[in-house]
Amino acid sequence: MKERVIIAGVETPGNSENFLESMNELKNLTETVDGEVVGSVTQKREAVDRRTILGKGRLQDLATLVNSRDAELVIFNQELTARQNQSIADAVGARVIDRVQLILDIFAMRAKSKEGTLQVELAQLNYLLPRLVGKGVELSRLGGGIGTRGPGETQLETDRRHIRRRITSIKRELKAVSEHRERSRQKRLETPVFQVGLIGYTNAGKSTIMNLLTAADTFSEDQLFATLDPLTKQWRLPSGFQVTLTDTVGFIQDLPTQLIEAFQSTLEESRNMDLLLHVVDAAAPGRDQQEETVLQLLSDLEMDKIPLLTVYNKMDLLPEGSFVPTLFPNVCISALAKGAGAVLTEAIQKRLMEIMVPYEGYVSMSDVYVISRLKQETILLFNEFDEEKNSYQVKGFAPEKSQWLRRISHEMDR
Incomplete structure (x- = not known):
């Protein structure tokens, strides 16, 4: 049986721009933990009441609503101190938690x-x-x-x-786990594996896209924070280029500082990515705010210098011709639609070629195994036998640190 919940929040000059979206998000967060939102109380004030967040009159309205709706729990959009929590609980006669505690609860699930x-x-x-x-x-x-x-x-x-x-x-x-993770990370850095990371606001569709590209079979329900633990899978582009694709926890506005600190090692996984796919729910009412939240968190985590491709997802939920993108470069898809995988793959390959270094050269017949390696470790676009030179002519794009850039270039100079 669902727990009956009333959500409450105060709009101040500091949060007025995204207050409605934030309250709607609080409702969605509550439903994620199987709560039933049976009422909402909001108030516009210059500042929250130091003792009870809401003013005296609205606090009484909240108590009346709790009683009339048989609510068992009140969830505040503002973070509460212990004293505020106790004062409000005494006034309304119900259990009280705040947004931070709710998010921590979802993470625990x-x-x-x-x-x-x-x-x-x-x-x-x-x-x-x-x-x-x-x-x-x-x-x-x-x-x-x-x-x-x-x-x-x-x-x-x-x-x-x-x-x-x-x-x-x-x-x-966690330090021991982090050290083990760092050793694994160093091993990966020593191998020529190109790393792509999925990031974005929670419920934007990252796990669905992970499944679309890799058949990873990750949990991808329409829920907030459906993915918590990072998942890395191998993914091969049609050209043969092999990369790793990592799905990460979704971002959210006002992400509790406790979580950013606690998940530092998990978030550090994304710091070593060569390309980030920023997945955006194109149909989200607060899309601009969600984009801003993710970009700000990327800046805070010192990840804003990593090349980015914005993936506008859920385009099927919008009227045709009504969407105007705000981030570039981008690709617009509906991850569940037929052909979405091919469209996304083509856009990713195009972005890869923009951030990689072009190469052109020859591979001798005695080194024919090199062509197989080039297919796996670079984007090999051209590969034909040149009878005059008795060698294979190759053209493509390689990661900046690839050994093949030096090797192919050396072959050209000989």
Whole structure:
């Protein structure tokens, strides 16, 4: 049975531009954890009330709505302090959580790998540590509804020293995992594998595109944060060029700082990409804001210098001729439509050739195995036997650090 929820938020001069989109997103986030939004309370103020976020009158309206709709939970769009949470809960007579706790709850649902689970637990403990005042009763009842998918009551005792010890322990475990990941990353960097990463706002369709290109069979439901743990698969372009394709966690506006810190090692996977596919839901009402959020996070993570191709997805949900792209270069597709894979692949190859270095040269008959390697490690566009030179003439595009640029060039100079 779904938990009955009322969402609440305050519009201030600082958040007025995207307030409606943010509240709608809060509703979608709530539905992602199987909550039923039965009401909404908003207020426009110069600043939030320091004690109860909402003003006295609107707080009373919220209490009345909770009672009349038999709501069990109130979720605030603003981050709440422990004191604010307690004051609001006392006033409305229902359990209260905030947007950050809700997102942490979704991540707890989605985490599957050991690293992902540890990262979520670390984020939850960092969130809860300063909010332990007055939480003893609530923390002893974890697991009973939205916002309660904590690491478990043994980790959430009100003894701060115990929680700090657990945080230290998790960081130690994550450091070991991170070091292993770094060794694996270095091995990949030493091999001539071109890396492509899927990034974008949550629910833009990254996992669907991953499946479209690689038949990876990843979870790709129409849900926020459907993918949490990064997945890397091999993908071969029609020319034979082999790359790795990595699907990552979706971004969201006001992504909790606890999560950015906790998922640093996961996000670092994307830092080493040679090309990023920025997947955008073309039909999203707040598309401009979503694009801005992703680009800002890329800048914050020092990933804004990586070559980008914007993939406008879900074009089938828009009236024909109504779409105007804002990011370039781009490709417009409907990932579920017939032929979308071919259109996207062609656009990716075109973008690859823009960021790669062209080469032209000859391969002797005694080195014919080189042609096979060129097909796998470069985009080989031309390959014909030249009887006059008794060699194969080759043309194509290679990654900037490719050994073949030097080798083919050397053959030309001989």
